[in-house]
Structures are given as structure tokens and as C-alpha cells.
Amino acid sequence: MPDASQATKRPPPLAGVRVIDLTQVYNGPYATFMMARNGAEVIKIEPPGGEHLRRRASGSDLPFAMLNGNKRSVVLDLKTPEGVATVLKLADSADVLVENFTPGVMARLGLGWDVLRERNPRLIYACSSGYGIDGPYRDYPAMDLSVQAMSGILGITGFADQPPVKTGATLCDFLAGTHVYAAVVTALFERTRSGLGQMVEIAMLEAAYFSLTSNLGTLFRAGGGEVGRTGNRHGGLSICPYNVYPAKDGFVAILCSNDKHFASLTKALDMPELGNDPRYGTNKGRVAAMEAIDACIGARMSTLTKAEAFARLMRHHVPSAPVRTLREVVDDPHLHARGALRWIDHPQHGRLVIAESPLRLHGCERADDAPSVPLGQDTEAVLRSIA
Amino acid sequence: MPDASQATKRPPPLAGVRVIDLTQVYNGPYATFMMARNGAEVIKIEPPGGEHLRRRASGSDLPFAMLNGNKRSVVLDLKTPEGVATVLKLADSADVLVENFTPGVMARLGLGWDVLRERNPRLIYACSSGYGIDGPYRDYPAMDLSVQAMSGILGITGFADQPPVKTGATLCDFLAGTHVYAAVVTALFERTRSGLGQMVEIAMLEAAYFSLTSNLGTLFRAGGGEVGRTGNRHGGLSICPYNVYPAKDGFVAILCSNDKHFASLTKALDMPELGNDPRYGTNKGRVAAMEAIDACIGARMSTLTKAEAFARLMRHHVPSAPVRTLREVVDDPHLHARGALRWIDHPQHGRLVIAESPLRLHGCERADDAPSVPLGQDTEAVLRSIA
Numbered sequence: 001m002p003d004a005s006q007a008t009k010r011p012p013p014l015a016g017v018r019v020i021d022l023t024q025v026y027n028g029p030y031a032t033f034m035m036a037r038n039g040a041e042v043i044k045i046e047p048p049g050g051e052h053l054r055r056r057a058s059g060s061d062l063p064f065a066m067l068n069g070n071k072r073s074v075v076l077d078l079k080t081p082e083g084v085a086t087v088l089k090l091a092d093s094a095d096v097l098v099e100n101f102t103p104g105v106m107a108r109l110g111l112g113w114d115v116l117r118e119r120n121p122r123l124i125y126a127c128s129s130g131y132g133i134d135g136p137y138r139d140y141p142a143m144d145l146s147v148q149a150m151s152g153i154l155g156i157t158g159f160a161d162q163p164p165v166k167t168g169a170t171l172c173d174f175l176a177g178t179h180v181y182a183a184v185v186t187a188l189f190e191r192t193r194s195g196l197g198q199m200v201e202i203a204m205l206e207a208a209y210f211s212l213t214s215n216l217g218t219l220f221r222a223g224g225g226e227v228g229r230t231g232n233r234h235g236g237l238s239i240c241p242y243n244v245y246p247a248k249d250g251f252v253a254i255l256c257s258n259d260k261h262f263a264s265l266t267k268a269l270d271m272p273e274l275g276n277d278p279r280y281g282t283n284k285g286r287v288a289a290m291e292a293i294d295a296c297i298g299a300r301m302s303t304l305t306k307a308e309a310f311a312r313l314m315r316h317h318v319p320s321a322p323v324r325t326l327r328e329v330v331d332d333p334h335l336h337a338r339g340a341l342r343w344i345d346h347p348q349h350g351r352l353v354i355a356e357s358p359l360r361l362h363g364c365e366r367a368d369d370a371p372s373v374p375l376g377q378d379t380e381a382v383l384r385s386i387a
Numbered sequence: 388m389p390d391a392s393q394a395t396k397r398p399p400p401l402a403g404v405r406v407i408d409l410t411q412v413y414n415g416p417y418a419t420f421m422m423a424r425n426g427a428e429v430i431k432i433e434p435p436g437g438e439h440l441r442r443r444a445s446g447s448d449l450p451f452a453m454l455n456g457n458k459r460s461v462v463l464d465l466k467t468p469e470g471v472a473t474v475l476k477l478a479d480s481a482d483v484l485v486e487n488f489t490p491g492v493m494a495r496l497g498l499g500w501d502v503l504r505e506r507n508p509r510l511i512y513a514c515s516s517g518y519g520i521d522g523p524y525r526d527y528p529a530m531d532l533s534v535q536a537m538s539g540i541l542g543i544t545g546f547a548d549q550p551p552v553k554t555g556a557t558l559c560d561f562l563a564g565t566h567v568y569a570a571v572v573t574a575l576f577e578r579t580r581s582g583l584g585q586m587v588e589i590a591m592l593e594a595a596y597f598s599l600t601s602n603l604g605t606l607f608r609a610g611g612g613e614v615g616r617t618g619n620r621h622g623g624l625s626i627c628p629y630n631v632y633p634a635k636d637g638f639v640a641i642l643c644s645n646d647k648h649f650a651s652l653t654k655a656l657d658m659p660e661l662g663n664d665p666r667y668g669t670n671k672g673r674v675a676a677m678e679a680i681d682a683c684i685g686a687r688m689s690t691l692t693k694a695e696a697f698a699r700l701m702r703h704h705v706p707s708a709p710v711r712t713l714r715e716v717v718d719d720p721h722l723h724a725r726g727a728l729r730w731i732d733h734p735q736h737g738r739l740v741i742a743e744s745p746l747r748l749h750g751c752e753r754a755d756d757a758p759s760v761p762l763g764q765d766t767e768a769v770l771r772s773i774a
Binding site: 010013014026030034038061062063066067131132134135136137140141142143145146147148149150151152153154155156157158159162163164165166167168169170171173174175178179181182183185186187188189190192194196197198199200201202203205206207208209210211212213214215216217219220221224225226227229230231232235242244246251252253255257314317318319320321322323324325326327328329330333334335337338340341352353355356358359360361362363364 | 397400401421425453454518519521522523527528530533534536537540541542543546549550551552553554556557558561562566568569570572573575577579581585586587588589590592593596597598600602603606607608611612613614616617618619622631638639640644701705706707708709710711712713714715716717720722724725728739742745746747748749750
């Protein structure tokens, strides 16, 4: 009962913070989504025709609706002097401006940090790009797939006897967007001391790098040679069991990071012959017999459904999980019970699953839910407010 | 030249913020690492024998050194009343306490939020776990691999005719850790208004969910059925070219999100027959001929090295990147030029690559670099300070 002790919640933490949002697709929009859910006033500037994600033929309306709730929509053409002048005027009364254009675009538009800070020294200017605002790769076009490749994440994903494979999720964009949010709020906190804004910057490549910490450990342990792909096994091939095993109707991930987990696993799956084998009493012994143990567990698992196996494993506290389909995730009773997901009837897009910001501040309210709005709905009202 | 305009930098943004760090491995330690690099005083509480990552046989010392620079190390046994009493006393003068134990552990130790807030109403208490502090999955043991499975990320990664495969990177831990940092700093900002601390909470499963936004769009577009694995192709199979192609000495990722990119690609690779084919003038036409186009580009790419192909593609601004090895990433001239990576001679661990926090605040200094310290180095000094 997390909230019982804080019966009276305070206003959303970013209430009163005004954000000019020039971002598109995932990286920037995820950052400003979390700001909006925490009570910031987010004014999303879209080009005529709408932000890229609004127009994208390749997805449903879900991605736009997921990331753009609680934002106002203002259409401005930044290719015209009027459009640029309006952004300047909006930035004068803003606390934060966020953009994820290619480096150099804002300066060419006449909206560079030098110009904006001159007009509003309290402004926090946040920019995010694939490789950052300087350095040799600055001008390389970057998207999630290319940053997955460049970061090394793609190369170490997949089976050893197969080509490398991308992560299905858009991880580099979202890692970057979370860091953008983090940098902006850090600057807001700092501004309460200095009274000054600043430029904050996130490079997707750098935001992705730390997720390789474990693999980099393996690289250095191997003397700096190379790290191969290990499929679903431990990246350093030094924990066993650690794999994804075939069940009757899908797959289940299991990892035993200590001997107790292994003992519990053999109980959960009724495999005393495995549990009693003295060679397998230590992780070292199990690693030496990885093929045999994986085959043994795989054979047993394939007699159970995902749900049966998972129920047994949870009863014995073995770290594990079914490999779920997206359909199962969207309908997950746990995520719905926690309010992390909820079904809404979106005024434009129909019945959709909307996700709450993962940032749970138990002492504060969140902004009231408001679905994403049609393109340009707030143009007139916002322009009037700065006229 | 990002810094030229801000010649005089201000102190690190979190200077004066004191953090009690009870975290281990990746999720929590990454959050407190970013706090430490931004100037917070981070007091890392370790059990006798040291934090799990310090003792881990399966990696080198690199992961610990990467995540624990600029932190003090204090050894306390939380299984003793003295250890618990010391944490309580430390929390009395702290701004933030971070933990990533299984839910319920802190309360059982006598260190629950109810106890801590009573003593120090300004304290921000941050907790992170796999599934959160309530809901049906609360007590399930969770690690990166199991959250990859549970979130759906694992199931959509891999080739259609192969089993699903985990992401090689530890993405769920690091997505969560970034959100932990974000939530803590949001609460610090809010405290400048309310004067009060609060509990903030991150569930790894929720922090991972948003990275599936694009795939969820595909799910809903498909009428809510299922989303299959598409290997290195676009998740919705609706962009072409979009793949990882074999070069002479490795692989290169290429994506053409519009017709201009495709025209540039055919120029970059000297493939006029592809560029001039009227059937391929639109993405729709290319998607219909995906197999043929991928085969054609693949054949051409396999006559070039990764470096040759990438140089050609960059000259024509085609979104693409070589699939790099970890060795290539660690030695990357761009990351070193930006100060994102640097070689150090670590006093305990020898020559290592250390990574800078991805949060770049151009108006502020960072904390002076300090390498991770031996276990318990600061126990005496810290205990004396609260005696």
C-alpha cells in the first residue's frame, strides 16, 4: 500500500514548467512525455502535415497516442521567418526547449543555443542526436538501427552460428530519451541555485554504451580480444543454467545465478537425478557440463506449457520468466493492476492501450490524463497567449 | 565548440546532495554513478565481502570500476542491529537513499520508507525492482534476462525461422537505472518547492515497456493478433531497404526511410540498375520486392569491406553503420575525442576504459574524476562523521 502513508499528495513535480517541444518520433517525444505526465506544460511544435510519427504509414496510431498525451499541438512552419519568430517568442517565456534534429539544424534556422540564451538566460536547451554535437561522427545520419550497430549491441546479439541480429525493441532511442529527461530535470534543479539555464546534450551512442557494461567486462577478462555471440546463454558463458528453453507452447527463460537456485530448479522441475549429481553441485561444474545440462532441462521443459513451467519455477523462487508475446504483455494483469497500462477509447484513434510514465513519485499527483490531440488544435490559443 | 559560449562553468549540479547507496550490480549503481559524476556525495554501503559485482567471478573488474567511480565505500552488515542503526543515522543527514533489493527486504530490515521518513521528512527514498512494490508479480525474482522475456522484448528479437534470442546488452537494468536517476532528480527539484522528500519507485518491466512502442504499433495495426520476429528487417516489414548486409569482413546495417535515401544508396554503391528500375521508385514498390532487393544489395555489399561500404554510404548520407565489435567500440576515436571514453590506469585494476556519464550539462562542471576505491576504504571516516 504505497500511498497510505502519504494520503495528501502534492501537485505534480513539474507543475508550472513550460516546455517547447520540437522533437519527433521516439527519443525526444519520450522525454517530453514524461515531463508532461509530471505536470509540465508541453507545447509540441509540429510542421504543417504533422510530426513524422503522426504521418507514418508503417504503424498504427498507437505510437503517436502513447507518447503525446498531455501535450498541446501547435503547427508552425520553421522554413518561414514567421515560424522562426514565433518559436523565439515562445522560448522567451519557456523554461525548457527540447529538440532532436541533426546537429546544426537549429543554428541554421536561426534558433541556435547562442541566440536563445541571449534572449532568455533561464532557458534550458536540450538537444539529442545520434553521435553528439561535436566529434568526427557529428554529421552521420543516425537512427535506432544504426546506433545499435555502431554501439556494438547488434554485433553481440544472436546465435554464434547465425548472423548478428538487431534487438526488436527500439532501445537506443528510448535509452537516449530517458537520459534527455534526466539531463533536463538536473538542469531545472541546478537552476533553483544558479538562476541560470544551460545547454544539455545527449548522444544516443553514449546513452547506449553503458548497457554493454557486462559484455565489456567479458572483453577485458578475455584480454581485450573479442566477444562472440552466445545466443541465450550468459554473455561470458560462465553461468549455468542460463538459457531460454523450449516449452510445449513457447519458450521460458531461466537463470541460476547460484547453487541454491539450481537446487530449487531441480525440485521445481522434478529432476532429482540432476539435483543429486555431485558434478553439478557448483556453478563451475555445471558450466563444464553446459551442453548436457541444457539438453536435460530442455527435454524436461518441452513436456510442460509455459504457464505450468513458470508456476513451478515461481513456487521455488527460481529466477525465470515466460517469453511473452506482445499480446500477452498488453493484456498483462499485473501491469493493469499497477495502473502501468490502461485501455482508453481515444477520441481520434479508438480503443488503445496507453502506458503510464514509469516515473512513480508517490508523494505527488500526476497530471490529469489527457489523450493526444489533433494536429494544430492549440495553435490559435498558444499564438494568442504570446501576441 | 559547445563550451565556448559558457566559459565559466558553474559547480556540478548535484553538489551538496548526499546519497546513501544500498544498490548492487547495474540498475541502482548506474543511477548513483550519474549522481556521483554530477557532484553528489555518494556513500556506497557494501556488505562484508563487498557488493555482488565486486565479487563476481564471471567478469573482469571493469564493470565495478565503470560504475563506481566517485563513490565512497563503507562496509556495514545489515544483518546486525549495529549495521541497521548506522544506516538510520546516515539517512538522517542524507538527501537521497537508493536501494534495489527485492520488495519487502528494507522493511524487514527495519529500514522501510515509513521508518525513514519519520526520522527525515526531507529524505528522497528511491527503490527499484523487477516488477514494482505491489501487484501480483511483486515477489517474483527478477533479473535482466527474465525481464527481457516478460516484457516481450526477447520474443520479438531474432529470425523468424529461429528461436527468440535475448539482447546481448543488459538493457532492462540500464533502462531502469536511468529512470531511477530521473525520478530522484525530479523529487529533488520538487523538494525545492515543498520542502519534503518522498518515495520514488521504478519497476524494470515498466521502464522497458516503452522501448516496444514501435512494435506495439505493429501489433495494433495487425488488429491485435501477433507480431513475429523479423530478424534485421523492419519490425513491421514495411520499409525497404532495411536490413543488415554481409560485407567482406563483417556486416553493415542500412535503412532507407525514404525515396531519397534509396536513390543515394544506389549511387553510393554504384547500382544504377537498381536506382533506375521504375518498380523501385517508391517504398511500396520496394517492399513488394524485398527479397530481390535485399539479395541484390547483399551481393554488392559482399564485394566491399565494412569500412569501404560505410565510407561510401556516409558520403551519400545514407543512414547506416558498420556492425562493430566491442573492441572497435572501446577504441572508437569519436568516443575518445568527445571524452565519452578514456583509458585510465586504475590503482587496483590496471589499465581500463572508463566511460563518462552520458548526461552532458554544458553550463556545469562535473565532479573531479576519482576511480572506484577498495572495499571499505571510507568506513572509518564516514562513521566518525556521524559519531
